[in-house]
Amino acid sequence: MTDSTYSAPPTASACPACDAAPMARRIAASGARTEEAGPGRLLLSLPGIHCAACITTVERALDAHPGVRSARVNLTLKRATVEADPGVTAGDLVKAVNGVGYEAHELESAALSATATDRQGRELLMRLAVAGFAAMNVMLLSVAVWSGAADATRDLFHWISALIAFPAIAFCGQPFFRNAWAALRHGRLNMDVPITLAILLALGTSLYETAHSGEHAYFDAAISLTFFLLAGRYLDHRTRAIARSAAEELAALEVPRAERLVDGAPQVVNVAELAPGDLIRVRPGGRMPVDGVIGEGTSEIDRSLLTGETLPVFAEPGREVSAGEVNLTGPLTIRVTAAGRDSSLHRMADLVAMAESTKNRYTSLADRAAGLYAPGVHILSAVAAIGWYLYTQDARLALNIAAAVLIITCPCALGLAVPAVTTAASGKLFRKGMLIKDGTALERLAEVDTVIFDKTGTLTLGAPELEEPEAIPEEVMALAAGLAEGSSHPLSRALAEAAQARGIAPASVDSLAEVPGYGTEARWQGRRVRLGRAAWVGAAPGARTSAWLAVEGEAPVCFGFTDRLRPGAEEAVRGLKDAGLHVALISGDAAPAVRAFAERLGIEDVTAEALPADKAARVEELAAAGRRVLMVGDGLNDTAALAAAHASISPASALDAARVASDIVLLGEDIAPISAAVTTAHSAVTRIRENFTIATVYNVIAVPIAIAGFATPLAAALAMSASSITVSLNSLRLR
Amino acid sequence: MEVLAFLIPISLFLGGLGLVAFFWTVRSDQYDDPEGDSHRILSDEFDDKPKS
Numbered sequence: 012m013t014d015s016t017y018s019a020p021p022t023a024s025a026c027p028a029c030d031a032a033p034m035a036r037r038i039a040a041s042g043a044r045t046e047e048a049g050p051g052r053l054l055l056s057l058p059g060i061h062c063a064a065c066i067t068t069v070e071r072a073l074d075a076h077p078g079v080r081s082a083r084v085n086l087t088l089k090r091a092t093v094e095a096d097p098g099v100t101a102g103d104l105v106k107a108v109n110g111v112g113y114e115a116h117e118l119e120s121a122a123l124s125a126t127a128t129d130r131q132g133r134e135l136l137m138r139l140a141v142a143g144f145a146a147m148n149v150m151l152l153s154v155a156v157w158s159g160a161a162d163a164t165r166d167l168f169h170w171i172s173a174l175i176a177f178p179a180i181a182f183c184g185q186p187f188f189r190n191a192w193a194a195l196r197h198g199r200l201n202m203d204v205p206i207t208l209a210i211l212l213a214l215g216t217s218l219y220e221t222a223h224s225g226e227h228a229y230f231d232a233a234i235s236l237t238f239f240l241l242a243g244r245y246l247d248h249r250t251r252a253i254a255r256s257a258a259e260e261l262a263a264l265e266v267p268r269a270e271r272l273v274d275g276a277p278q279v280v281n282v283a284e285l286a287p288g289d290l291i292r293v294r295p296g297g298r299m300p301v302d303g304v305i306g307e308g309t310s311e312i313d314r315s316l317l318t319g320e321t322l323p324v325f326a327e328p329g330r331e332v333s334a335g336e337v338n339l340t341g342p343l344t345i346r347v348t349a350a351g352r353d354s355s356l357h358r359m360a361d362l363v364a365m366a367e368s369t370k371n372r373y374t375s376l377a378d379r380a381a382g383l384y385a386p387g388v389h390i391l392s393a394v395a396a397i398g399w400y401l402y403t404q405d406a407r408l409a410l411n412i413a414a415a416v417l418i419i420t421c422p423c424a425l426g427l428a429v430p431a432v433t434t435a436a437s438g439k440l441f442r443k444g445m446l447i448k449d450g451t452a453l454e455r456l457a458e459v460d461t462v463i464f465d466k467t468g469t470l471t472l473g474a475p476e477l478e479e480p481e482a483i484p485e486e487v488m489a490l491a492a493g494l495a496e497g498s499s500h501p502l503s504r505a506l507a508e509a510a511q512a513r514g515i516a517p518a519s520v521d522s523l524a525e526v527p528g529y530g531t532e533a534r535w536q537g538r539r540v541r542l543g544r545a546a547w548v549g550a551a552p553g554a555r556t557s558a559w560l561a562v563e564g565e566a567p568v569c570f571g572f573t574d575r576l577r578p579g580a581e582e583a584v585r586g587l588k589d590a591g592l593h594v595a596l597i598s599g600d601a602a603p604a605v606r607a608f609a610e611r612l613g614i615e616d617v618t619a620e621a622l623p624a625d626k627a628a629r630v631e632e633l634a635a636a637g638r639r640v641l642m643v644g645d646g647l648n649d650t651a652a653l654a655a656a657h658a659s660i661s662p663a664s665a666l667d668a669a670r671v672a673s674d675i676v677l678l679g680e681d682i683a684p685i686s687a688a689v690t691t692a693h694s695a696v697t698r699i700r701e702n703f704t705i706a707t708v709y710n711v712i713a714v715p716i717a718i719a720g721f722a723t724p725l726a727a728a729l730a731m732s733a734s735s736i737t738v739s740l741n742s743l744r745l746r
Numbered sequence: 747m748e749v750l751a752f753l754i755p756i757s758l759f760l761g762g763l764g765l766v767a768f769f770w771t772v773r774s775d776q777y778d779d780p781e782g783d784s785h786r787i788l789s790d791e792f793d794d795k796p797k798s
Contacts, residue, residue: 062785067789085779088779144762148757148758
């Protein structure tokens with residue numbers, strides 16, 4: 012803990028862990044969670060609404076639904092809150108909203124409880140308002156004093172100022188006083204200690220001066236100092252709160268429901284209620300909520316989120332499945348072996364929560380500045396006070412000078428330097444579809460020199476695309492498309508799309524049927540035709556993702572598939588390379604597929620068939636060699652690497668555990684903003700450093716004046732406002 | 747200078763009035779949906795009191 016001796020927690024959650032850890036814990040604990048929301052209160056996410064007509068249409072549709080007491084749309088959050096009778100389910104409401112032409116998703120209200128009321132933000136806003144009110148009034152009286160009010164008038168004005176300033180500061184200054192006290196009690200020093208000392212000393216000496224008809228009182232300085240610092244804190248809080256609520260919304264969209272079979276009848280229950288031994292049904296397209304063994308049904312399983320393999324795996328009774336895998340073709344009945352906290356998914360999430368500590372060790376620029384600043388100003392003002400006392404033997408003068416030094420060196424500019432820049436930068440990135448989850452993410456991102464990409468689901472969409480569709484004869488394509496119509500398997504859909512893109516109408520086939528886990532079968536011109544797995548149609552299986560078309564009595568035809576490139580992947584890689592960063596690809600997929608893919612993107616450093624442990628080991632190895640790694644990944648096999656990396660990014664389609672482990676979440680499908688994020692991070696850090704320079708220059712000029720005893724309340728007010736305003740304006744240049 | 751005895755209390759009172767009004771707006775959730783509120787004013791569906 013040596014380097015955190017002067018760590019400054021500007022808010023209760025200055026350290027990234029305080030933001031990340033509860034969330035990881037909450038997500039890990041989500042298995043043990045029950046419905047905590049108020050009775051009959053339902054939340055819907057409405058991503059498509061944007062205008063007054065949308066609001067009224069959706070509200071009218073919801074109000075008209077039987078059992079709904081009231082419905083309120085929030086356009087800022089793109090959310091609807093519905094108060095309804097207990098019998099009404101979110102599914103009914105989603106249908107009602109879909110009926111009037113809007114997209115709606117159910118939100119798990121328990122996951123959103125933390126942002127339902129932003130009590131801390133509201134409290135800060137109240138204090139900011141009171142400080143602003145008091146500062147304006149005290150400043151009004153001070154201007155009168157500076158412009159020549161004397162004797163009894165001046166004293167009266169000072170007294171009124173004191174009357175306003177004391178209660179106002181007692182209320183507004185509490186966040187600083189609390190933080191300072193907490194730090195002192197643990198024998199540490201943070202930014203709030205000199206702030207508190209400056210405010211209290213200024214108030215004390217000013218009160219003494221006022222009582223003795225003194226000429227100078229610093230009430231205005233004390234209150235405007237509080238105002239500027241609160242403004243910084245509030246900005247800081249807003250940025251965090253917006254990021255947190257967006258991150259929570261992503262988590263809340265995944266409602267943990269499962270279909271449990273009780274005596275053969277399906278029953279929708281919370282995943283938390285599942286216990287080992289239960290039978291559950293997973294429909295095609297559904298994600299496994301638990302670990303288990305397949306009891307009934309055949310299908311294919313997409314394991315790409317867990318392992319990075321793109322090739323779907325054949326699933327039959329007796330095969331083990333883990334939470335997070337996606338069922339592709341046929342309905343499966345699964346006997347639960349581990350649920351909730353014991354499932355492999357949650358064990359991994361717990362692991363990540365522990366690994367977060369690597370990032371906690373990062374000391375932010377603000378903390379480093381505070382580490383220099385806090386002891387510096389204390390020594391300065393103490394030296395000034397002792398010097399003047401020894402020189403003049405006047406304790407009153409010495410204390411006044413010490414107070415002036417503390418006020419002039421006030422960290423207003425320092426307190427605004429970082430939050431103003433991060434607010435501007437995160438706002439800019441948010442508009443580009445990136446969500447900054449961590450306070451120090453931008454600083455860490457700016458230091459990155461190596462970028463490691465995962466392949467499946469990160470640089471690709473995890474959706475297949477037909478290889479060389481032009482090379483396939485038209486009638487073969489038409490027949491394949493005709494068979495593909497019978498299935499919603501990703502490969503079938505890709506085939507149908509490719510045929511459509513070439514303008515080929517699907518051939519009409521008879522008695523089309525899907526054989527879950529194998530493919531589709533039909534009769535065409537009196538012959539049996541099959542589209543599906545190699546072994547099923549009588550061909551030798553290959554290493555690539557492929558589907559085979561077999562017409563009875565003819566040799567089977569192979570359709571090769573590649574994983575579809577994520578939009579913006581090429582731009583992202585090129586942009587990062589142009590910025591002078593080393594780009595590497597590491598994937599759990601088979602070597603030939605990975606190599607062909609890397610060539611397409613122009614990545615030379617390629618590792619294939621990597622295990623999850625290999626990925627994390629590679630990141631740690633690079634870190635040990637002094638490289639700072641940015642990890643971009645989405646799967647469970649990436650989480651360890653995401654947590655170990657210096658900075659990390661994951662797409663919104665990533666698993667919960669991966670999103671929790673990363674600093675930045677990409678909200679859209681496009682991955683191109685990654686290179687823009689690195690550029691923005693660089694300019695943000697440049698602005699922060701400039702702001703520190705501006706603040707330092709002001710202090711270098713003002714401190715000698717204060718120590719020499721020439722500082723007046725007017726000079727202090729000018730220095731404080733001028734430095735705060737220049738710093739804020741400089742931050743706005745980032746937009 | 748006697749005018750000060752009126753002016754200062756009046757200015758403080760007016761400022762305080764603004765402050766209390768601001769407190770009320772914060773407490774009654776009026777900053778929860780700034781974007782929606784700016785659109786709601788265009789809506790034709792109004793009744794006697796704001797929807798809660």
